Amino acid sequence: MTRPSLEQACTKIVATVGPACESIDMLAALITAGVDVFRINTAHGKQADHEFKLNNIRAASDRVGVPVGVLLDLSGPKIRLGELREEPLYCDLGMEISFVRGESNAPNELTSTYKKLVDELSVGNRVMLADGTVSLKVESVQKDRAVCRVTAPGEIRSRQGINLPGAALSVSAMLPADIENAMWAAKNGIDFVSLSFVRKAEDVRTLKSLLTSHDCNALVIAKIEKPEALEHLEEIVEAADGIMVARGDLGVEIDVAETPLAQKRIIAMCKEKVKPVIVATQMLESMHHNSRPTRAEASDVANAILDGADACMLSGETAIGDHPVKVVEMMSRIMTATERALSHDMFDRTITNRVHPITTAVTYAATNIAEAIHASLIVIATRSGGTAWVKSKSRSRIPTLGASDNNDALRRMNLLWGIKPIATSQLDDTQMLMTEICDWGKQVGYLKPGDRVVFVTGSGVVDRAHNLVLVHTVE
Incomplete structure (x- = not known):
């Protein structure tokens, strides 16, 4: 049996590999420090790089004896700058900047990875560069050129992101590279696949269909980072297996x-x-180089947990930062301290179509029983993880084991x-499991001896349902 640490935070830590x-x-x-899921970002590197990271993650998981998850993050229709003629380029306030089709011939002419960018810009559109630090306004659009004026100055570099708030783009939710990476995920047993720049529920269903067609049961995580996603939020959440609040692009x-x-x-x-x-995004950003976070960052992590987040994600902090292990340890400390303020909702009866309704009712009842008798441990026997x-949604802080024979x-x-x-x-043998x-x-x-353990399992009488709660006193 693997040996999970019951002292670590209940809120999960997702760490980007770099x-x-x-x-x-x-x-x-990092696993020992508290990482639960590793993220492989397909926006950087090729499949050979992803495979190298995946193999190392699995080797590390085997070494520590903890079955960590792997999330493959599809870059989606992320629009980026092409190569600049002058690196970096400082954009002065009021400076004229043009997006051109083809190749640039001057430092103030920019190209884009999105070939139809010039066609889809309109006069008055805002163009945000470098995570929103530089802002432009479109003044005129010609056949092969969109002329813009700098309204917020700053420095830009090649391959940085382009955001177009309010512009209606025809680009597909999944580019050919995303489809190839999704098929690679299916082939390699990836646990979670996230899709960037989701705009509607159909984007999620398209990815799910692609994975299913390759016999892949990976959970699909929809990243919310577009105004259109907020407009269709309920349908997207219904369609997805999970959600990521991608605050970087969303905040632009x-x-x-x-x-x-x-x-x-x-x-x-x-x-x-x-x-x-x-x-996700900039949760402990200052720890790229510092050994401690700012107080505002600590509050940011804590407030996400108090709001109800299941997990917090580290990006550059672990991928390229100076203190990957320290940043995970710090996030775990903040999580553990914050979770002391959470209370179990005895009356939460939310129904999910992911599991049998009897299982839902029994699981809530078992949690309430465990709280009432001050049980030391809850054990849920599950093949799929659905129970x-x-x-997990009850927010009971009684340590809970998800026992399964399914990797x-x-x-x-x-x-x-x-x-x-x-x-x-x-x-399948409740007595032996206990x-x-x-x-x-x-x-x-x-x-x-004397501790109480609550087990949630099935009697076999009700097909595909957990209908048995056992309270066991440790001998």
């Missing part, structure tokens, strides 16, 4: 002042629909709040 942490030793250290596409409330709205919708939600999905389910439970995956070979778990708990010091 040059600073892609070795097996560093990945193993909408007024940055509206981003905090948008985050709260997204999290609330995910809670209503019983879907896990990840809050653990229901339990895919074990890895995917890493995204569920408060669920610690543990492998077992006794899923013995195995209690022996393990006593061996590692989590259980002692």
